[in-house]
Amino acid sequence: MRVVLNGEERELPACTLEQLQKELGRADDITIVNGYCTSGVYSVQPGDEIFFVSRGSMPKPGELETMMAARHTPGVHRKVKKGRVGIAGLGGLGSHIAVMLARTGVGHLLLVDFDVVEPSNLNRQNYMISHLGMKKTEALKMQIGQINPYIEVETIDVKIDAENAKGIFQGCQVICEAFDAPETKAEFTAVILEKLPGTYLVGASGMAGYASANAIHTEKRMERYFLCGDQTSGAAPGQGLMAPRVQICAGHQANMVLRLLLELHEE
Amino acid sequence: MRVNGKDVALEERITLEMFLREHKYPLDRIAVERNHEIISKSRYGEVVLTEADTLEIVSFVGGG
Numbered sequence: 001m002r003v004v005l006n007g008e009e010r011e012l013p014a015c016t017l018e019q020l021q022k023e024l025g026r027a028d029d030i031t032i033v034n035g036y037c038t039s040g041v042y043s044v045q046p047g048d049e050i051f052f053v054s055r056g057s058m059p060k061p062g063e064l065e066t067m068m069a070a071r072h073t074p075g076v077h078r079k080v081k082k083g084r085v086g087i088a089g090l091g092g093l094g095s096h097i098a099v100m101l102a103r104t105g106v107g108h109l110l111l112v113d114f115d116v117v118e119p120s121n122l123n124r125q126n127y128m129i130s131h132l133g134m135k136k137t138e139a140l141k142m143q144i145g146q147i148n149p150y151i152e153v154e155t156i157d158v159k160i161d162a163e164n165a166k167g168i169f170q171g172c173q174v175i176c177e178a179f180d181a182p183e184t185k186a187e188f189t190a191v192i193l194e195k196l197p198g199t200y201l202v203g204a205s206g207m208a209g210y211a212s213a214n215a216i217h218t219e220k221r222m223e224r225y226f227l228c229g230d231q232t233s234g235a236a237p238g239q240g241l242m243a244p245r246v247q248i249c250a251g252h253q254a255n256m257v258l259r260l261l262l263e264l265h266e267e
Numbered sequence: 268m269r270v271n272g273k274d275v276a277l278e279e280r281i282t283l284e285m286f287l288r289e290h291k292y293p294l295d296r297i298a299v300e301r302n303h304e305i306i307s308k309s310r311y312g313e314v315v316l317t318e319a320d321t322l323e324i325v326s327f328v329g330g331g
Contacts (some may be wrong), residue, residue, distance in 0.1 A: 089331060109314050178331050180330060181296045181329055182296040182327035183327075185331075186297055187308075190298045190299075190305055190307050191307075192277040193291050201286075203325075204331060205325075206329050207330050207331075208330045222300050222325075227325060231326070231328070233330070235306070235329045235330035246330070
């Protein structure tokens with residue numbers, strides 16, 4: 001039967017995973033079958049994607065990407081690697097969306113923000129003390145390089161407005177609206193949906209405070225527009241933005257992006 | 268007329284801007300789609316609504 005073994009097609013006789021490991025002298029390796037950590041008596045099936053990963057050893061550069069892809073469900077990696085996603089705003093939402101999409105293996109990320117990292121960002125944004133004073137685009141690009149160096153990251157340091165939005169995000173399959181101010185959210189949403197037909201937009205509204213996490217949800221509001229959040233909890237005096245709900249909302253956005261890249265067009 | 272999935276009576280001929288103001292929508296914090304077409308803010312005053320229209324009005328609060 002044909003299987004894919006560490007990224008290469010191979011012809012194998014019927015066997016269990018254990019037998020195969022012994023035969024190849026890799027009995028101590030971690031084994032991943034079709035994106036799932038598997039061991040022992042599993043009977044290898046035709047078409048399986050099998051990876052053997054040595055414990056604790058640093059992989060060669062050429063092997064690293066294959067090993068990282070091993071944890072993805074088969075078929076998913078190929079699709080997301082071709083994906084091109086734009087992120088508008090790299091604050092509490094955008095910084096986390098970018099990191100999640102990088103871990104997911106989305107091939108091309110366009111990161112846009114004009115701001116620098118400040119101490120007041122550290123309560124909820126994906127930056128560290130060592131990033132203070134750096135441009136958010138640069139700080140995030142550096143982190144993504146440490147998470148998945150095979151992702152193509154393009155950064156633009158500019159304040160997005162109604163005039164430049166179309167030119168910046170043209171060519172993206174999916175765009176995330178990750179701004180802070182409601183006026184900017186509203187303007188960007190209208191511009192993108194009007195001027196970039198064929199592009200999906202995943203936005204956010206309502207994630208401040210510490211009300212129930214379950215109130216945050218994803219809703220398909222228009223044919224190409226998905227809105228994440230509880231749609232009511234705005235940032236205001238006495239109701240600040242806090243890490244858990246902001247990250248939950250970012251997670252909703254990142255998951256919707258993943259679904260759209262996998263051609264699942266409903267919430 | 269349908270607004271965000273609910274029936275709303277439209278008693279007179281009014282523009283989208285009049286409708287939005289009457290229903291206390293904050294004009295600079297919303298995105299509006301009419302019959303699956305985005306209406307930019309600059310056109311709110313010129314679009315005249317009819318009973319056959321379907322509106323989707325997304326309201327935004329701050330935070331991100």
